[in-house]
Amino acid sequence: MRTLLKHRVLLLFAALAAVAVLAGCPTQEPEDQPGIDPTPPTQQPSGEPIKIGGIFDLSGPASALGQPEAETAEMLQEQINAEGGIDGRPIEILIRDTKGDEVEGLTVTRELIEKENVVAIVGPSRSGTTMAIIEMIETSEIPLISCAAARAITDPVKKWVFNTPQSDEDAVARIFEYCNANGIAKVAAITASDGFGIEGLKQMEKLAPASKIEIVAKEEFSDTDKDMTAQLTKIKNSGAAAMVCWGIGPSPSLAAKQANELHLGMPVIMSHGVANRRFIEGAGAGAEGVILPAGKLLVANQLPDDDPRKELLLQYASAFEEKYGKSADTFGGHAWDAIMLVVNAVKTGGAEPAQIRDAIENTTDFHGIGGTFNFSAERHYGLSPDAFVMITIKNGEWTLLEGAADGAAAEDGGPTG
Amino acid sequence: MTAVQVWQFFLSGLTTGGTYALIALGFSLVYNATGVINFAQGEFVMLGGMITAAAMAAWGLPLWLAALVAVAITTIVGLVLDRAAIRPARHSSPVVLVIITVGASIFIRGLASIIWGPDERPLPAFSGDTPIVILGATITPQSLWVLGATLVTALIMWAVFEYTIVGKAMRACAINPPAAQLCGIELSRMVSWSFALAAAIGAIAGIVLAPVTMAQYNVGAMLGLKGFCAAILGGLGNGLGSILGGLVLGVLEALGAGLISSQYKDAIAFIVLIAMLLIRPSGILGREGSDD
Amino acid sequence: MSVELAPQSQPNMSDEAALLARRRYMQKLQILALFSFMALLPLVVRNTYYIHVIIFIGLNLILATGLNLLMGYAGQVSLGHAAFFGIGAYTSGILTATYDWNAWLALLAALALTSFVAWLVGRPTLRLKGHHLSMATLGVGIIVAVVLRQWEGMTGGPAGMKTPGISILGFDLNTDLRYYYFVWAWVCLLTVLFANLVESRPGRALRALHDSELAAQILGIDTASFKVRAFVISAAYASIAGSLYAHSSMRFISPTPFAFETSVALLVMVVLGGQGTLWGPVVGAVSITFIQEFLRPWAQYDIVVYGLILMVLMIVMPGGLSRALGRLWEIVSGRVRARRARGRGGAER
Known part of the structure; x- marks a missing residue:
């Protein structure tokens, strides 16, 4: 009985091993040396x-x-x-x-x-x-x-x-340029606690002194935050003249929406991480007047006809x-x-x-x-930095900010491209 | 930190708390009828918001009709969950039932992301976005809707349990199932009722909350877990306790986020849960000395 | 105790003893067979990605074995076991990456910290009757997940942190294959430890406790203290798995693998494999890891299928796959009929 059992166990493992061999074989061939030397490209059979x-x-x-x-x-x-x-x-x-x-x-x-x-x-x-x-x-x-x-x-x-x-560096530079032009000296930063938000805050801290801008409040939100009253209330009382929000996904739209509901009383500037229709839909009335740097695609139909990339x-x-x-x-x-x-x-x-x-x-x-x-x-x-244009949201539509088109024209170095 | 700020945190905490209260009520209903902790409760909340938003966008229904459709569909989902997943396994160990409800929650979430996509869907506020200022703090009309829905649902539930035959039968089943069955109450019908009610309440919570936070396929998990904390806090299986637990939890969370740290906000509910388990395991309104 | 005794010729008591001895012998044989199989497997499986997957099966196996001790023997459920996995991984990661500790010292420190946290949670809750440990661990699981995400200065937040490798006496475990043998050596060690533990006196006490807490108390077993010990040991297993995870060839940790979903996946591994059996966790860890791996190319459709699989498995086989397979095996081998023909022999389950 006992020896019989032992045989059975051995048999079982033999079977398992056989299955593993069978399963292993076909996958093994094309994948001997991962990455460096893939077999197909050398002889190029069509297809x-x-x-x-x-x-x-x-x-x-x-x-x-x-x-x-x-x-x-x-x-x-x-x-x-x-x-x-x-x-x-x-x-x-x-x-x-x-x-x-x-x-x-x-x-x-x-x-x-x-x-x-x-x-x-x-x-x-x-x-x-x-x-x-x-x-x-x-x-x-x-x-x-x-x-x-x-x-x-x-x-x-x-x-x-x-x-x-x-890059976020160029985006921050562009935002601070806008702040300087509009007499904003104190900003409050509210950033996501993910890679994008953390790097964004770093760039703001790095570029602020040169642009003579003071970051008077630093708040954070995580991507699961549904209620940002706490952070926004602190920003409201921080003495900032504008709020810069750095994040992606639904959280920034909630921030814009709730800022509006709390009567924040300062312009809201977003990163290029929200350059998506879903931001406008999510923020509702809070999206109105939000300013952000973004690529030209969003305002392609508003570009001058001589822009080389318009088509x-x-x-x-x-x-x-x-x-x-x-x-x-x-x-x-x-x-x-x-x-x-x-x-x-x-x-x-x-x-x-x-x-x-x-x-x-x-x-x-x-x-x-x-x-x-x-x-x-x-x-x-x-x-290059001038790939950005400054955009605002007007009546629920992306709108090229006045004066920002100059930068756009400079980007491609004239009509020669 | 000024008094006005604390007052602001309190008000916004009350809004979130109202949602937690409704979710906790759903946990308690199902727990009373089956002894099961239904981890899919949060998905009912998600379904409420998502179906309303989708029905308005896809079929152009008016809000009230879309909301009605959402409650109806979510109720059916609750009934199906009971029939297809809970009932066949009702004699299994608690851990098997936990896995089944978590599996159901993952399944519903996945299905929602396939049907409606992973995008968050905004829902317009029921009566405008103009905030109301109360003693220096602002509160949106939608927050009042959330609180109103909590209050009305609680009253209806109270009336159902106090005055209707079904409600009384459900109470009997919760107190002593064999005795209730001897009195001719069909236990399985009562279980169906409790799932249906829990799903409907969850959907209502989701519908009133959606304009505040937007509807998205993945909002159910965290809301469900926090509602569960609220249920434990108030005393699992106790209706009034659930409401109270939800509101207290919401306010504690908002105050904690505002006064201590907004980063650890999501942990506050669970710290309260553990503290409660150590100090008073039966919950605020739970019977002293009861085991679980 | 001799294995050579023929079972039929003996009275009942030694019949049981012989059975027990035979079972132990079989167990050792099975463990030996499994690990020789694992040792030879890389001869067949050459692709580094599959080696990486099997490393993760090993880690899951350590986690599931620890949880099995708690669930299958002490009759308690942890809904936040991923937290202990996470504390282990992050303690190892932070001490080695940020404070330049030796990886082995960090592993020990992680072990101590995790055990202490488990003791802190288990001691008060396990003295109460009912499912308080489950609820407390659910809370601990989420609190730890939140702390790992939010304590950016220390953990790197959701963006995660890079971790260094580990070496044995100067031998660097820097390839997948080396790490494969390293992890599976740990699996072997911890499995043997587990097998000895459950056959020891405390282990038998635990099993008595699982069957009837009251009876165990009457026999003079301090049930609460045994439960706490089982819980601490299961957390310690998770911590070791965490440390091994931190130094794996990913060289990277981030909070997501230590969240609620993982805690549930671990429960499934134990229940699916069959609680309170030596082989349960193996079956569970292998099947769940494979299911998750198989679903990966399905992009966002994977979670629907995964949720469905969880539900169906638990509804169809609440006793676990290994028990269902075992029953199937019995039927196939005709053992049931043979025994019935012999007229109700042993009471072995």
Whole structure:
């Protein structure tokens, strides 16, 4: 009886081992050396897809960013493949949800690199996730074009990391410029307790002295905060002449809404992290008069006709609206820029990760949604400060602020582009 | 910190507290009928707000009709939850029931994100955005709606339990199930009633709260857990205690956030919960000496 | 005690003893088989991502084993076990990254801190009857999650923090494969410890307590103190898993894995595997980790499926998968019929 049992146990494990061998075999072959030497690109059978990873916050507090980014990725994949792909090869964008979570971001990055053998990754949506995966990107040697804005992502330069959005440093500079022009000397900062908010506050603290602006109150909110009465009440009594709010997702709209309800009595300035229709809808009456720096896409139809990128912006906006039945925003634009930079790099350099990286680094004068990109070995952040225009919300619509158009015209260096 | 500021925190705390009170009431109803702590209670709140917002946007319904639809659908969800998930497992251990209700809560949340997307959905305030100033502090008309809904629901519940046959039968079941069954009360009907009522109350809480915080697929989890704290605070299974627990918790949270630290606001409810468990495990209005 | 005794020829008492001895022998054999299997597995599984997944199965197994001690033997439920996992991970992470402690010293410090917190929570609540520990742990779980997110100066907040690796006597555990063996060595150690613990006198006392608290009290067992000890040990297991997590090849910790959802996932692992069995946590940790991994490419559809799976599993198999499999095994092997034919032999369950 006993020996019989023993045999049974051994048999069971033998069976388990056999299953493991069977399960292991097929997956093992294409994935022997993750990342560095993917087998497909060398012989190029037509139709062998070029795999690009797309990691976005499809759910969680930053889904307002991740959704349009993923939708843009899907749209571009269709467009490019309908036009015959790149040199006869289709592109395949593998989209993963980072769920607003840094660890999830790390895990899906690993999965895409080591299991799916992607040649490049676009995303993540948020600065925090980007900062978390940078080390893995650097050791795996896969190019990453982030859709997040923090200056710290590309400063100092990391060999394999690039980003497309206008940086928080430029946004703060632009806001302080506005404050100086309008005689605002004291501001209250209310920032999210996530990567974007923390980096934003750092930039404000860094740039304030030079702009002769005093930050008289520093308040924080987390992305689960539904009631900001406590923070706003303190700001109301802080003696500030304007409130600068730095965050993404629904929290900033609640801040604007409740500021209005509490009769805050000072202008509300937001970051480019709210450049999305959902902010206007969420903040309701509180959105009126909010001022923010943002890319030109939101006000594309208000741009002068000689703006070199006007046509591109309108094209993207109408294609997106046609496909998804909602208006395009700057976040989808960040993904557009990131994906087209990769596609462009594959076209000029080749489909190996190292070739893509080199080609991105050598990209100059690339007209994108966010602005005109110029990369170099010392500069992995492709835009210049004047990619921003100052926008205000009037009657529930994005409206170009008076005088801000001058900066817009300067951006592309005249009609020559 | 001026008196006006404290007063402001108190007022906004009362608003949040009203929501907690309604959620706590739902916990108590289901607990009395089944002994189950329904961790999906928070999802009823989410459904209330989301369905109202979606019905207004998609079908162009007026607010009152959309709200009615939301309450009806959420009630059905509550009944289905009872029939499909709780009833087949009612003889299982408490931990299995906890997992089932948490699983249900994750499932409902996921379904909501697929049906309506992950975006937050604003709902217009019922009677305008113009704040009312009371003794220097502002309160929005919507806050009054939240408090009003809490009060009216509490009164209706009281009337139901005091004066209707169903209410009396439910009370009997809560006090002594075998004896109630001997009197000819069908226990399973009463369980269905309690789930239906809990879901409806949750939906109402969600509808009045949505204009304040916006409706989103993921708001249910935290609200549910805080409502649970309120229920424990007031004495689990005690209706009046639930209302009181909710209001006290809301005010404590707002004062804690305003006077101590807004960063640790979400922890306050649970610190109160633990303190309560150590000092008076039966809750404010719970029977002294009762075990759980 | 000898295993060689033929069961049928003996009177009842030694029949039981022989059964017990045989069970222990089988258990040792099974543990040995599992770990030789795990030792050889990397020969087949070469992809580093899968190695990484199996490392996480190991961590989940440590967590589930600790929780199993509390649930399956002391009959108590913790709704916030992820908090102890988190305290372990962050104590290790902060002490090594910020204060340059030796990783092993940090692990011990984390262990001490976690045990102390568990003792602080368990002592007052476990003296009361009912489910107060569950509610208190639910509260502790969320408070810890909030503190990890908000105490930015220390924890890095929601953006997380980078953590250093760990080494043994100068041997750096810096590849996934090395870490794989390191983690599974820990799993082996802690499983053997667990097996010995539940067969020891306190372990048997705990089991008596699970069956009938009153009977255990009559037998002179200080039930409350045993429960507190079981709770502290289960928290200590979670702390070790946390420290191991902090030094894994992710080199990064952030608050999300230590929230309520993880606490529930751990409950599911224990219940699904079968509470109070040695193999329950293994079955639970492997299946839940695989389910979560399998659902990853489904992007935002994963949580619907996950919630549904939780519900269905618990409704269909409230006694757990290993018990259901065990019953199936019995039926298949015809053991039930054979025993019935022999005329009601042992009372083994």
